[in-house]
Amino acid sequence: MSNTPLLTVTLVVQDQKDVIENTLTSLYECGDISFELFVIDDASSDGSDEVIQSVLDYYQHEQTFYYEHGQRSGRGHALNEALLQSNGSLFWAPETISEINESQLVASLNRLEGAREPGIVQRHELPADQSGWLGLVKRNQWPTDGAFIWNLEQLPGVRRYFNPFLDSYGAMELAERMTGIPFLFSDQPWSRPSPMEDIPPPSSALRQEMLFTLLRKLKGAGSKRNTILKALQSLETQEPPLSERDFEIEMLNKAVALKKDGRFNAALELIEEVLEDRPSHPAAKQLKIQLLEKKRRFVEASELKHEVNKKVLSEQKKDEEHAESGEGETSGDIEPAEITLIIPTAVHGKGALEHCLLSVSEHCNLSGVELIVIDNASLDDTHDYLQELQEKQFLRCRVITNRQNRGFAASVNQGLEKAETPYACIMHNDVEFSSDGLGQLKKIMEAHPEYALVGPAADKTYNPDQSTRNIDSEGPGLVPAEYIDSFCMMLRTDTGLRMDEHYELAFFEDIDLCFQARTAGHKVGIAPHVQVTHHLGTTTFPLDLDTESRQYWKNVSYFNEKWGIEKFSEQELKALSNFDQLLALDELVNPLFPEEEIKAQFARLFTDEMRTEIFNSEHDPETLCRLVHLFMVMNKRDILRRFEDRLEGIELPATLIYQLVRFYFDRNIYSRCLYYLDQLESPNESLRADLYRLAIYIENKNFEEAIPLLRHLLDQAPANPTLYKLAGDIHKFNGNEEEAASFHRLAGQINPFKFDETPTDAFGFER
Missing domain, CATH: 3.90.550.10 (Spore Coat Polysaccharide Biosynthesis Protein SpsA; Chain A)
Structure with missing residues (x-):
């Protein structure tokens, strides 16, 4: 079976820290689509790279390729960079993604695969001739890049590129170069862009570029050429005096341009001018909401959204036959909470x-x-x-x-x-x-x-x-x-x-x-x-709470005991051989709080004869790992060590490694902890591994290693209570009682159940 993906997705990131995580997550959660992903960070300076790396590390998608530009090259250049390396026959370059309709996306890809059309467009029907394109160029609403999926096999090689000078609407310009070639159309969207990222309406310069694209397709003089030249001239001269409505549009367009440049205060001033004359102007209100959010004035943005939504709902209610009695209330009326x-x-x-x-x-x-x-x-x-x-x-x-x-x-x-x-x-x-x-x-x-x-x-x-x-x-x-x-x-x-x-x-x-x-x-x-x-x-x-944590398994134990949850059926167990019963117990047992009935069952099964049989038998790697885990949970140290020797040369599951590290750490056997920590492959290294190393450094008073690692981890995980406990321990070892007490209080503030006044080790276990 070929590993060649059907779809190539390209994301060009330009200072999009607030939206890139949801965009990537939406893609990775599509389980039924074979795709490769190019993520190109085009010299972002807002921390987008850290968010991207975090998501990529979490999902470990094998066909994701991440590139970082030292200097901004522009969206068009970046898209062409991905096109040159693309392996998929279909190509999609959304600006951002809020959500994906996976079934609709699959349907669109199926329609396009093997089709003769150069692409499919969602919610926009493209013109078939020059006059239609001239009309579209004059409009303020253009299809964005995310509205197109391209069939690369049907794109002529000489046209298979994005305009490198465009930072938006590159897909529309590419489609315009295909004038006369029909596109597939989808009235049901396969994705929605993020509401937090807005693409400004087309500027005069962009309209000019689109008109030049139309002009380049014509050969010689003629009426079609003259029509385009007149359209270009009207753009340059800006013609008659602005009407009141045109003035509002110009102010809004200026505000959008200022917003794109990051000049949020200046943009907000222009919007306030429009709203002063037209307090209910819907476009101005929407842009004001976006600017308030950019300035992190979230409460004001929420209030304005509520005002806009309430007006829309009120207008909808007027048209309903069964309108509620309070439809005429003003925004200041307080409705009883439900x-x-x-x-x-x-x-x-x-x-x-x-x-x-x-x-x-x-x-x-x-x-x-x-x-x-x-x-x-x-x-x-x-x-x-x-x-x-x-x-x-x-x-x-x-x-x-x-x-x-x-x-x-x-x-x-x-x-x-x-x-x-x-x-x-x-x-x-x-x-x-x-x-x-x-x-x-x-x-x-x-x-x-x-x-x-x-x-x-x-x-x-x-x-x-x-x-x-x-x-x-x-x-x-x-x-x-x-x-x-x-x-x-x-x-x-x-x-x-x-x-x-x-x-x-x-x-x-x-x-x-x-x-x-x-x-x-x-x-x-x-x-x-x-x-x-x-x-x-x-x-x-x-x-530091997940399904491997002590808190999780402690709660499993309490829940099962409270609700009388049976861990196993004795009748079902007896249908197995004694050895298989032991292995079944390993799957059932709580690894940190082993149940009394399972411990009793283990004692019944693990006779001298069974011990001899297990020692004298050859076991495959998976069975060896299960036996090691079971003997560890049952605290059979002597037997555990003999079976650990058999693990030499076997690649151990990360979960077992962490369980063994915890087992030996609880018993202050730090050499065994480090032995297993060193066996972790880099993808399985985690904060928890670094916490164990840090705690061991401190216990051994190796502060030259401990202090730099502590500083690094506090930057990476500033909410982790164990770090504050360990920081307090370092100060205590060095006689800084006040600082030690301060850090220990912080640990107890974050997790008082684990770090109270009782003396504990680094992981909150009573000494």
Whole structure:
């Protein structure tokens, strides 16, 4: 089977730090499309390169090629650079991506593959002759590069290039060179651009270039040539005095140009001039919103969005037969709240929270919505941002401030105690809406009073049933479920349900809440056609919390014990040989908190005869690794060491390496820790590996190695509590008691469950 991709995607990045992560993620989440990706950072200076590298490291896409330009060459040059190296027969160069309709993209690629047309265009029908192109050149709305997918096999070699002097609308200029050759057309878009990145309307210089392209296609004199020359002359002379409407358009175009150059204050002044004469000018308001967001004046931007959205909704209601009684109310009227949006935030969560609330204000009907944010002793300027939200009365915002990170469950309970609405939407701060998800979930719950909890689908979730990849587009609008993920869950507040705070910082408190609901006779469901974007791990990963962490396995143990979850069926086990039963136990056991019934089963199976049999048998690498893991979990040190010797020359899974490192670190056997850390391949090196090395340096008082590494890691992971614990340890070793206490307090502020006043080692284990 050939590895040649069908599609080549090219992204030219020019100072797009705020949008490039979502653009890349949208592409990598397309599981059914074979594509190669060229990412060209065209001399960005805003930190785009760090975001790009982080996403590329996370996804490890084998056919991604990343290039960095030292000096800006322009979008046209960069696209041609990718064209020369392209292996795909189809070529797509979107400016940005907010979301991809994967099924529609697949359908468009299938239509284009093997077709005779040079490309397919979404939502724009291209002219067939010169007069049509002249008309299109005069318009203000042109199809952008992302609206085209090119069939390279049908592009003549002499025309297969992008105009190197154009920094926008290069695809339209290429299409214009194909005048007379029909394109395929798709009325259903396969992608949408990011709302945070705007391509300015065509300038006079760009229109000139398009007219010159038309002119170059003509041979000799004639009426067609004269028509183009007249159009060029009208562009140059700018002809009659500007009317009032033309003046507004000119002001807006100037503002757009200033925005593109980064002169946001000057652009805002021009927009204010337009709005002074025409306060309801829709284009001016939209541009003002974008400028306010660029200046990070998010609250004002949200208020203006709300004002615009409310006016649109009000106008729509006038045309509906069943208009609600309050349709004539002014923007100052306060409607009774029906939904309380509860969002805990911690550490460096301001950026995620801002994007979350922007998406809420942009896509959700905010009438009847109030907001409660629980600030768990954030380390950044979240406090100032929340104070601003309150001063501006954004969603009647209320703030609960904790001096330490109380964890997700306790924070949610704090919000629920303050909520006085029929519904509460519990949400992570790294969720983004692309539709009125709050309103949709509320309508579903109103129609199904037997449901206590309902959640949407998302691109990333710990619950496979909520993954957008597994959603049947023709399936029902509400599906019963055992549990839902807490990234977004709407709760009926009259149930009195609360989260169990024994789960501390995170993991399983959401499943536990669903079990409580079902035990009380309520239903739990998934609304698969309500979909959100979830930037999974934005808060938990910086806290060193994942499914390999001690917190996770501690909560697994507590959850299973609380709800009486059986780890295995003795009858099913007995159907296996004794040796296979042992291997089955390895798959079932909690690696950090082994269950008593499994330990008892292990003791029953691991007889002297079994020990001899295992020692005298040859085992394949996979079985050896499973045995090593099992003996490690059961703390059989003598047997473990004998089997570790057999691992020589075997490439070990990274998960096993980290488990062995943790095992020996807990027992202060640092030489074995370093032995296994050195076996990690570079793709599997992680913050956790560096934390172990740092802790070992400190324990060995090797401060020459420890201090530079600590500084580096604090730059990379400024929210990690273990780093502050280790920094405090260094100061304590050197007699700096005040500094040590300060760093230790910070560690306890971020994770008080792990770093309280009890003396602990670097990873929070009691000494």
